[in-house]
Amino acid sequence: xxxxxxxxxxxxxxxxxxxxxxxxxxxxxxxxxxxxxxxxxxxxxxxxxxxxxxxxxxxxxxxxxxxxxxxxxxxxxxxxxxxxxxxxxxxxxxxxxxxxxxxxxxxxxxxxxxxxxxxxxxxxxxxxxxxxxxxxxxxxxxxxxxxxxxxxxxxxxxxxxxxxxxxxxxxxxxxxxxxxxxxxxxxxxxxxxxxxxxxxxxxxxxxxxxxxxxxxxxxxxxxxxxxxxxxxxxxxxxxxxxxxxxxxxxxxxxxxxxxxxxxxxxxxxxxxxxxxxxxxxxxxxxxxxxxxxxxxxxxxxxxxxxxxxxxxxxxxxxxxxxxxxxxxxxxxxxxxxxxxxxxxxxxxxxxxxxxxxxxxxxxxxxxxxxxxxxxxxxxxxxxxxxxxxxxxxxxxxxxxxxxxxxxxxxxxxxxxxxxxxxxxxxxxxxxxxxxxxxxxxxxxxxxxxxxxxxxxxxxxxxxxxxxxxxxxxxxxxxxxxxxxxxxxxxxxxxxxxxxxxxxxxxxxxxxxxxxxxxxxxxxxxxxxxxxxxxxxxxxxxxxxxxxxxxxxxxxx
Amino acid sequence: xxxxxxxxxxxxxxxxxxxxxxxxxxxxxxxxxxxxxxxxxxxxxxxxxxxxxxxxxxxxxxxxxxxxxxxxxxxxxxxxxxxxxxxxxxxxxxxxxxxxxxxxxxxxxxxxxxxxxxxxxxxxxxxxxxxxxxxxxxxxxxxxxxxxxxxxxxxxxxxxxxxxxxxxxxxxxxxxxxxxxxxxxxxxxxxxxxxxxxxxxxxxxxxxxxxxxxxxxxxxxxxxxxxxxxxxxxxxxxxxxxxxxxxxxxxxxxxxxxxxxxxxxxxxxxxxxxxxxxxxxxxxxxxxxxxxxxxxxxxxxxxxxxxxxxxxxxxxxxxxxxxxxxxxxxxxxxxxxxxxxxxxxxxxxx
Numbered sequence: 001x002x003x004x005x006x007x008x009x010x011x012x013x014x015x016x017x018x019x020x021x022x023x024x025x026x027x028x029x030x031x032x033x034x035x036x037x038x039x040x041x042x043x044x045x046x047x048x049x050x051x052x053x054x055x056x057x058x059x060x061x062x063x064x065x066x067x068x069x070x071x072x073x074x075x076x077x078x079x080x081x082x083x084x085x086x087x088x089x090x091x092x093x094x095x096x097x098x099x100x101x102x103x104x105x106x107x108x109x110x111x112x113x114x115x116x117x118x119x120x121x122x123x124x125x126x127x128x129x130x131x132x133x134x135x136x137x138x139x140x141x142x143x144x145x146x147x148x149x150x151x152x153x154x155x156x157x158x159x160x161x162x163x164x165x166x167x168x169x170x171x172x173x174x175x176x177x178x179x180x181x182x183x184x185x186x187x188x189x190x191x192x193x194x195x196x197x198x199x200x201x202x203x204x205x206x207x208x209x210x211x212x213x214x215x216x217x218x219x220x221x222x223x224x225x226x227x228x229x230x231x232x233x234x235x236x237x238x239x240x241x242x243x244x245x246x247x248x249x250x251x252x253x254x255x256x257x258x259x260x261x262x263x264x265x266x267x268x269x270x271x272x273x274x275x276x277x278x279x280x281x282x283x284x285x286x287x288x289x290x291x292x293x294x295x296x297x298x299x300x301x302x303x304x305x306x307x308x309x310x311x312x313x314x315x316x317x318x319x320x321x322x323x324x325x326x327x328x329x330x331x332x333x334x335x336x337x338x339x340x341x342x343x344x345x346x347x348x349x350x351x352x353x354x355x356x357x358x359x360x361x362x363x364x365x366x367x368x369x370x371x372x373x374x375x376x377x378x379x380x381x382x383x384x385x386x387x388x389x390x391x392x393x394x395x396x397x398x399x400x401x402x403x404x405x406x407x408x409x410x411x412x413x414x415x416x417x418x419x420x421x422x423x424x425x426x427x428x429x430x431x432x433x434x435x436x437x438x439x440x441x442x443x444x445x446x447x448x449x450x451x452x453x454x455x456x457x458x459x460x461x462x463x464x465x466x467x468x469x470x471x472x473x474x475x476x477x478x479x480x481x482x483x484x485x486x487x488x489x490x491x492x493x494x495x496x497x498x499x500x501x502x503x504x505x506x507x508x509x510x511x512x513x514x515x516x517x518x519x520x521x522x523x524x525x526x527x528x529x530x531x532x533x534x535x536x537x538x539x540x541x542x543x544x545x546x547x548x549x550x551x552x553x554x555x556x
Numbered sequence: 557x558x559x560x561x562x563x564x565x566x567x568x569x570x571x572x573x574x575x576x577x578x579x580x581x582x583x584x585x586x587x588x589x590x591x592x593x594x595x596x597x598x599x600x601x602x603x604x605x606x607x608x609x610x611x612x613x614x615x616x617x618x619x620x621x622x623x624x625x626x627x628x629x630x631x632x633x634x635x636x637x638x639x640x641x642x643x644x645x646x647x648x649x650x651x652x653x654x655x656x657x658x659x660x661x662x663x664x665x666x667x668x669x670x671x672x673x674x675x676x677x678x679x680x681x682x683x684x685x686x687x688x689x690x691x692x693x694x695x696x697x698x699x700x701x702x703x704x705x706x707x708x709x710x711x712x713x714x715x716x717x718x719x720x721x722x723x724x725x726x727x728x729x730x731x732x733x734x735x736x737x738x739x740x741x742x743x744x745x746x747x748x749x750x751x752x753x754x755x756x757x758x759x760x761x762x763x764x765x766x767x768x769x770x771x772x773x774x775x776x777x778x779x780x781x782x783x784x785x786x787x788x789x790x791x792x793x794x795x796x797x798x799x800x801x802x803x804x805x806x807x808x809x810x811x812x813x814x815x816x817x818x819x820x821x822x823x824x825x826x827x828x829x830x831x832x833x834x835x836x837x838x839x840x841x842x843x844x845x846x847x848x849x850x851x852x853x854x855x856x857x858x859x860x861x862x863x864x865x866x867x868x869x870x871x872x873x874x875x876x877x878x879x880x881x882x883x884x885x886x887x888x889x890x891x892x893x894x895x896x897x898x899x900x901x902x903x904x905x906x
Binding site for chain 2: 039040043044046047048050051052053054055057058060061064065067068332333334336337339340341344345353355356357358359360361362363364365366367368369370371373374375412415443444445446466469472473474475476479480506509510513514518526527530533534537538540541545
């Protein structure tokens with residue numbers, strides 16, 4: 001089509017050419033036939049318009065993602081407002097106390113297990129006999145566990161109260177959406193249909209919940225809570241007086257620690273009571289709070305009957321943990337390979353190695369993920385179970401699929417990226433640098449360490465950053481191999497943290513996007529995560545370019 | 557009398573400590589490099605050997621034809637006459653009808669997608685790749701021509717290059733999210749080929765633009781000047797004296813882009829891919845249905861069979877078989893690109 005246009009422009013101009021002098025022809029201002037443009041100009045604009053597609057696409061991506069992401073803030077704001085108004089927040093305060101108590105019961109169970117261990121291993125008792133020896137302890141532990149019963153009953157009552165309110169709120173919200181949809185459909189409908197729609201919409205009765213009134217029965221429980229707390233305290237102190245003594249020093253130490261926990265529990269109960277007294281249903285939820293709940297939230301809980309939380313911290317930490325692990329593996333290997341191929345390898349070797357490493361980039365990520373599930377995960381776990389490797393923190397691995405499994409595969413994906421960019425950077429170091437170094441009597445290794453690598457450092461740094469970008473944005477491998485447990489990595493495990501299953505930002509989008517209701521808060525939360533990923537990728541790119549530009553060595 | 561050692565040997569022949577360290581470090585570097593290659597080779601070997609056993613067979617026609625030409629089916633496993641039998645869903649239904657009395661009360665285990673073949677997946681992937689590459693090539697090559705032939709330094713070009721670089725760094729899942737929000741929902745294409753094409757085309761656009769521009773810039777300036785001097789317009793020059801010489805380079809870049817497009821899963825997960833679909837892509841009523849239909853795709857199928865069904869002896873075949881077909885197809889495409897590029901470098905010595 002372009003050629004056709006071009007020919008048309010040529011034919012329109014031919015007849016007049018013969019009558020004019022050459023000079024005039026050359027100097028004449030040619031009038032275009034197409035909106036005053038000549039064919040060539042038109043073609044140029046076609047090309048330019050095409051080139052602008054990249055800008056448009058980037059703009060569209062930004063627009064699409066942020067448009068849906070921004071809607072998250074008001075929705076989460078409403079979500080949190082209901083959490084407070086319906087009294088869920090109040091109940092959660094009380095739940096903390098109950099949870100703290102059950103943690104102590106678990107601690108007692110831990111002591112019991114250790115004790116049983118000692119009885120059976122060291123004293124060689126049969127299980128039945130050992131159990132009999134523990135009877136006194138069991139009585140103590142059970143009566144301790146029973147001290148929470150009243151609180152649990154109360155908590156159950158409170159939960160039922162607020163769940164009922166929340167349920168009604170959800171129904172009202174759904175009805176409001178339905179009504180809005182009906183009214184929205186009216187604009188394009190025929191008059192008869194519009195009347196019908198209006199009737200349907202009017203028929204919908206939306207309950208207006210009076211939260212102030214609904215909360216009253218909940219707050220009426222306050223004296224009861226105080227009373228149970230007081231009675232629990234006396235009961236616990238009494239039980240604690242009968243705490244059994246052990247022959248084993250370690251167990252006694254643990255028991256002492258337990259006494260400390262109980263003291264801590266009393267303090268916590270006091271704090272909780274204070275918080276509950278100070279809790280104010282009418283305190284407004286700030287906009288910033290809605291954003292902070294996302295940016296600093298440590299819980300990502302969706303589709304729960306109680307309360308949904310959309311906090312990015314567990315996902316962000318999971319993504320970063322995997323990315324850093326992968327870089328830790330990929331960076332030394334990639335840079336070493338780049339140095340080797342560019343500086344040490346013979347030309348023949350170089351010719352084979354370079355395409356081969358770049359070829360690794362072509363392995364599809366989903367195949368790598370599958371390999372991780374089918375092969376690598378199991379192999380790594382077997383390896384971790386070797387008695388000889390017991391000293392490694394976190395070994396033996398609890399899960400076959402964890403951060404390390406994913407990181408190993410991601411490292412393999414990042415190596416070609418890091419390799420090609422680092423190799424390019426090394427290749428761009430002027431020959432004269434190297435020659436000058438040799439002339440001064442440096443060996444090849446000295447030249448590499450002191451001349452080549454420092455000169456190429458900016459490129460290597462950029463390679464690292466872009467490798468990081470690639471790893472953070474990678475989806476399929478982490479989705480398949482990272483274990484997908486939504487949990488902030490537990491740093492108390494020390495280095496063993498790298499063998500915990502995690503979830504990632506990319507993984508959560510891929511996993512949950514297919515199932516969410518369109519335009520729901522969950523849907524927007526996922527776009528919010530996408531926006532964070534997008535911003536990270538832009539930041540990484542910007543940093544890489546800045547580093548390359550800032551530290552580029554001028555040749556000359 | 558022994559011959560005196562040459563000056564070279566006297567200086568360099570002696571192993572000095574520095575030399576020894578150097579050899580050691582070089583061996584370390586070599587080890588790192590070959591370790592990476594070994595890891596990659598092991599993956600190829602593992603999937604090649606286990607998947608190859610599914611796709612190839614020792615008797616004629618040497619290729620497992622049903623695996624490549626049938627649709628995925630549910631696998632039924634049951635014990636009959638003390639022997640374990642496995643059957644695809646269609647065969648099993650027929651068998652059940654024939655042996656109704658016998659089959660009563662027999663426990664049947666089922667594994668989805670573990671029988672039959674992967675033909676619709678292959679077809680879907682081919683369609684996805686062809687469409688998106690076509691779109692990306694048109695947009696990409698025209699953009700590259702502008703950048704290399706027309707552009708003069710200025711804010712527009714700087715902004716354009718910035719966009720291209722940043723577009724190249726956007727994670728594929730974000731492209732998927734964009735495609736979902738933009739094409740599937742805002743433009744209401746639904747989960748369709750068209751949405752997948754556009755999403756993936758935009759994803760590989762930076763690769764094609766960068767590589768094509770490089771190919772165009774490699775054509776010597778003299779070719780253009782010669783043509784212009786003979787009175788050709790700029791467009792004629794590009795058409796006759798620049799593009800033909802840049803074409804091989806552009807094609808190489810497009811082969812590389814094909815490998816990238818074929819290998820991606822995340823962008824098509826919610827824009828174009830279906831887990832299961834009974835009709836083949838060309839079994840449609842109107843042509844509009846063709847571009848607005850979702851398809852099954854190989855990479856998505858691998859994801860599904862790797863994560864949604866258990867790992868055992870019955871499901872292993874389809875898992876490794878699919879991974880094998882996919883990995884080696886993509887690898888072959890990438891290999892073609894690498895070889896093409898090397899031949900190109902040899903052929904054109906300006």
